[in-house]
Amino acid sequence: MQLGDQQASGNVEDRRGIGMIGGGLGVGGIVIALIGYFLGFDPSALMNVAEQVAPQRETREAPKGAPADEMGQFVAKILGSTEAV
Numbered sequence: 001m002q003l004g005d006q007q008a009s010g011n012v013e014d015r016r017g018i019g020m021i022g023g024g025l026g027v028g029g030i031v032i033a034l035i036g037y038f039l040g041f042d043p044s045a046l047m048n049v050a051e052q053v054a055p056q057r058e059t060r061e062a063p064k065g066a067p068a069d070e071m072g073q074f075v076a077k078i079l080g081s082t083e084a085v
Helices: 026-038 043-053 070-084
Strands: none
Touching: 026 043
């Protein structure tokens, strides 16, 4: 597939490296909740405790527009071709 002359989309948010939004618990928190469920504990109580213990992460805004690197340009051009169709 030739993408050299394809118009890149401007509707791209580069979220690489940002991490989870909203301080998510991740896989570890889900595993702990499942183990607690099977042991007879209330999973919602375990999730509340895990949310309080988990470190708060700073949130940043994802940059909008076509990224400058090669992989970002590839994604922007693929999105541009689907928007054109």
